[in-house]
Amino acid sequence: MVKLRKVLLNLSAFALICTLLVLSGCGGGGQSKTLYIFNWTYYTPDSVIQKFEKEYDVKVVYDTFASNEEMFAKLKAGGANYDIIFPSGDYVSIMIKEGMLEKIDKSKLKNFANIDPQVLELCDFDPGNQYSVPYYMGAAGVAVNKTKVQTYDRSWSIFARKDLGNHMIMLDDMREVMGDALKYLGYSVNTTDQKQIDEARDLINNVWKPNLLKFDAEAFAKSFASGEVWVAQGYAESIFAEVDKANWNTVDFFIPKEGGPSYVDSMVILKGSKNKDLALKFIDFIHRPEIYAEFCDYFGFPATANVPARALKKGESWYRPEDLLNCELKEDVGADLEKYNAAWQTIRVGK
Amino acid sequence: MKKQVGLLYSLPQILWLLVFFAAPLCIIIVYSFLKKGLYGGVEPQFSLEAYTALANPNILLVTWRTLKISIIATALTLLIALPCGYSIARSKNQAARLFLVIVPFWTNFLVRIYAWIAILGNEGFLNDILRALHLTTESVQFLYNQTAVILVLVYMYLPYAILPLFSTIDKFDFTLLDAARDLGASRFQSYVRVLLPNIKSGLMTAGLFTFVPIFGAYAVPLLIGGKDSYMLGNIIADQLTKTRNWPLASSISMTVTILTTGLVFLIAMRKPREQKQVFDADPAFLQAVPAGKR
Amino acid sequence: MLRKGGIAARKFMPAGSSLSNVIYWVVIGFLFLPLFVLVLYSFNSGRQTTWQGFSFVWYQKLVMASPELWRAFFNSITIAFGSALMSTAIGTLAAVGTTRYSFKLKNLVSTMSFVPMILPEIVVGVSLLIFFAGVGLRLGLLTVWIAHTTFNLPFVYLLVSARLEESDPSIVEAARDLGANEMQILFRIILPMALPGILSAFLTAVTLSLEDFVITFFVTGPGGTTLPLYIYSMIRFGVSPVINALSAVMVAGTVLLVYPMRNFLKVFAAR
Numbered sequence: 001m002v003k004l005r006k007v008l009l010n011l012s013a014f015a016l017i018c019t020l021l022v023l024s025g026c027g028g029g030g031q032s033k034t035l036y037i038f039n040w041t042y043y044t045p046d047s048v049i050q051k052f053e054k055e056y057d058v059k060v061v062y063d064t065f066a067s068n069e070e071m072f073a074k075l076k077a078g079g080a081n082y083d084i085i086f087p088s089g090d091y092v093s094i095m096i097k098e099g100m101l102e103k104i105d106k107s108k109l110k111n112f113a114n115i116d117p118q119v120l121e122l123c124d125f126d127p128g129n130q131y132s133v134p135y136y137m138g139a140a141g142v143a144v145n146k147t148k149v150q151t152y153d154r155s156w157s158i159f160a161r162k163d164l165g166n167h168m169i170m171l172d173d174m175r176e177v178m179g180d181a182l183k184y185l186g187y188s189v190n191t192t193d194q195k196q197i198d199e200a201r202d203l204i205n206n207v208w209k210p211n212l213l214k215f216d217a218e219a220f221a222k223s224f225a226s227g228e229v230w231v232a233q234g235y236a237e238s239i240f241a242e243v244d245k246a247n248w249n250t251v252d253f254f255i256p257k258e259g260g261p262s263y264v265d266s267m268v269i270l271k272g273s274k275n276k277d278l279a280l281k282f283i284d285f286i287h288r289p290e291i292y293a294e295f296c297d298y299f300g301f302p303a304t305a306n307v308p309a310r311a312l313k314k315g316e317s318w319y320r321p322e323d324l325l326n327c328e329l330k331e332d333v334g335a336d337l338e339k340y341n342a343a344w345q346t347i348r349v350g351k
Numbered sequence: 352m353k354k355q356v357g358l359l360y361s362l363p364q365i366l367w368l369l370v371f372f373a374a375p376l377c378i379i380i381v382y383s384f385l386k387k388g389l390y391g392g393v394e395p396q397f398s399l400e401a402y403t404a405l406a407n408p409n410i411l412l413v414t415w416r417t418l419k420i421s422i423i424a425t426a427l428t429l430l431i432a433l434p435c436g437y438s439i440a441r442s443k444n445q446a447a448r449l450f451l452v453i454v455p456f457w458t459n460f461l462v463r464i465y466a467w468i469a470i471l472g473n474e475g476f477l478n479d480i481l482r483a484l485h486l487t488t489e490s491v492q493f494l495y496n497q498t499a500v501i502l503v504l505v506y507m508y509l510p511y512a513i514l515p516l517f518s519t520i521d522k523f524d525f526t527l528l529d530a531a532r533d534l535g536a537s538r539f540q541s542y543v544r545v546l547l548p549n550i551k552s553g554l555m556t557a558g559l560f561t562f563v564p565i566f567g568a569y570a571v572p573l574l575i576g577g578k579d580s581y582m583l584g585n586i587i588a589d590q591l592t593k594t595r596n597w598p599l600a601s602s603i604s605m606t607v608t609i610l611t612t613g614l615v616f617l618i619a620m621r622k623p624r625e626q627k628q629v630f631d632a633d634p635a636f637l638q639a640v641p642a643g644k645r
Numbered sequence: 646m647l648r649k650g651g652i653a654a655r656k657f658m659p660a661g662s663s664l665s666n667v668i669y670w671v672v673i674g675f676l677f678l679p680l681f682v683l684v685l686y687s688f689n690s691g692r693q694t695t696w697q698g699f700s701f702v703w704y705q706k707l708v709m710a711s712p713e714l715w716r717a718f719f720n721s722i723t724i725a726f727g728s729a730l731m732s733t734a735i736g737t738l739a740a741v742g743t744t745r746y747s748f749k750l751k752n753l754v755s756t757m758s759f760v761p762m763i764l765p766e767i768v769v770g771v772s773l774l775i776f777f778a779g780v781g782l783r784l785g786l787l788t789v790w791i792a793h794t795t796f797n798l799p800f801v802y803l804l805v806s807a808r809l810e811e812s813d814p815s816i817v818e819a820a821r822d823l824g825a826n827e828m829q830i831l832f833r834i835i836l837p838m839a840l841p842g843i844l845s846a847f848l849t850a851v852t853l854s855l856e857d858f859v860i861t862f863f864v865t866g867p868g869g870t871t872l873p874l875y876i877y878s879m880i881r882f883g884v885s886p887v888i889n890a891l892s893a894v895m896v897a898g899t900v901l902l903v904y905p906m907r908n909f910l911k912v913f914a915a916r
Contacts, residue, residue: 036867041878046711061868062713064878073592076391077778080785080866094390166492174593214495214577219468225692228473228490244692335389341594348581348589349409356827357746361754364739364798371795372761375772378779431672438669448669455676457899458683460856461876462892466679469686476682506675513672569767569859587767597775604768612760 034059035278038075038082040265041066042241043136044286045298052285058278067173067217075100075270083273084282088263090175090332092132093125095268101131102269108280109133111287114306122264122329132266133283137304139262139327140176141255141319143239148230154254156184158231159208167230169223170208172215174344175330177204179261180233189261189328192336201343209347236318237299253318259326264305376608383601391595401602410586410603417566417583420497424504425562428512431505432557436516437546441525449517452510460507464574467503468494495577503575504565512557519553520546563611583607680896687889703890714891716868717875720786721855724871728793729850735794736801737843741835744809745817755806762799769796770863777864784866792864793857797850804849808842809835 065071179189181200221242293312302317385393473490531541569584590600691697
């Protein structure tokens, strides 16, 4: 009994210290030298963050989300006081409409001029970039394991191939997969026409889905790398992060010729941010050509948003900026999202 | 005087649960009767839409599937847990045997799910062994179907069924079995007719602590399941985060809560004595409870 | 040691229990299988699940892992012990209250403690998220701590009450007759009596908290990433062999931590 009491005492002392730590960690919001970033998982290299911390002598807290929807649900509920968020274009416009963003003072951004004017022109979601600064423009594509699949067309029609049945995977992402089908059928990825949406739904449900192993936005790259999946729709950076470097030459990553939904991920400052100036400094820091090139090299991205960085890039890119020509930017479709929801639910729920 | 002391002791817990549990639950109830906001959240407008939407054939299909998977997985879990609990109860090293059951659950459950993917995958451990033994040449597709989901769910909740069963079997008077045998019952008969009725409350608790969490399962169907394994937990999460329909997520949650609470009370109310056993089992059994949480 | 127990036990056991023993060991194999695979792959030099040679590379990477991982790890530990302490304190008091005394709201207290356990985790997480947003509480470690304390409470309460109900009430009466006041009874008699229950409640709460993913996912905010969340977000980006190594270290750590407590486990199972 005495022994037990000792154990308990020690435990409670330890726990007490921990609790104090928790509370001090939360209550002490007074530290103005901390920048809170809410970003996609693995979207800014640690080395870039560390350089920023060093140069400005601040601390950066980098939290991650896995989808726009998840990020938005969290922020919409309120209470999450981040400084910089990295939403995609459609969510930038939603967050502007909901009054969640702070205007950006572009006069404080020396490096804004480095951004590709073509990309800026695409930013219909935020005309004149009053609230957002483009971070990266890209698109999901298709990765093919060339040792298993020798002949194929660089088209979405690959998912209709019955001979690859159960060796293909698509993202568990409504707008992405629906957008692919819509593009394949020659429609806009932002259509609100019920007939076109139904047509896309039937294409996915009756022609593509029977050949798919599953819809997966979590482990698609892992399944691809293990050799279980031969054809995967997904993001290049995830695929190549998972495949061993020695096998990179067996992987063909392409953006299908029909194009698909593309995205411009942007940096925005959340309303109520206590570190607006620091946030602006961070945004400006990202668009320094050498920093932007470092970021792109880390992930094998083409330097889509920053022009001078293209010359500074040392590594190869998984695809070229030109590959995105046929792609179309995803936009917020407002109340018509319900049509997409209904279609997607039928696809996901059905057998 | 004495009464106030009891209340005083319980006051912190009452307040804590009132603020951090009852209040949020009320919000869920209110939300389920409001109109959905375009970008998530709710509009302050009364609406039964979230409840009428429950009649959607897709949701009914998923509910049916969830029910089916939960019942099969719970039944399998109990079937396997019963002899295990018996074996532990009759062992001299109860503590060591219990410990062996609990230890694997001190590793992160996501990591364990991924280990299962590594085992069952087409290029995984099991297929490697099968190929090495020349039992198959082609990979066998174990993963990404309902069977795999059920297997991993059984794995996830087995210990939490074993522990309550162990503690009830442990209290059982084993001489009754001998008596039954002496009276001419076969071994099987003696187990079914004598042992089982005496450990009913343990079976029920074990069943409850497996069925309830499996019914709300989210990560296992997402990661282990295939095209046909979308479950109720996934629908709730998707309504909340993907389609931004908070009232519908609330109404589904409410329905699930009322159904499971109803089930618990039905079981608890059946016989007051058994209900007491559910609450007052010994600590070893209650260790099982954590299982009920995932 | 285990086997000895098995043989000794068989002597007074009816036949047929050997079958249950076989099933028990098969089940233990089943439960340990993923752990075995995990440890194995943590020594694999390649990223994939196919064996590519023995290597410590993932352990090296773990040591040099990004600060994010260590932050998540310490967050998890902090939250686990912090919430376990809080829930153990509150839950133990309530258990003492309801088992030692009777009062009007007693039944309400026990029922209310029971319901959060039945609710699907995702419902608890969502409702707490909406609640925190509604009262304007900033999401972060504090809200995670509150949420974990909340879902730990029922378990603590049930574990401690179970223990208290087993113990002999006459001791308390005797102490009272001898003139002990309420505080003395609580600290000198009731709490020491409930100690095994309190300790197991505390450990259960720590385990539950370390494991939780769904509720944390909804209620966390800036700087509040816990290990399960970190692992979840990391897994799709192929850093998982590091996680295998971390898990292997954690398994070894818990075994080392629990082994000295095996005597406690005996207290726990012996009746």
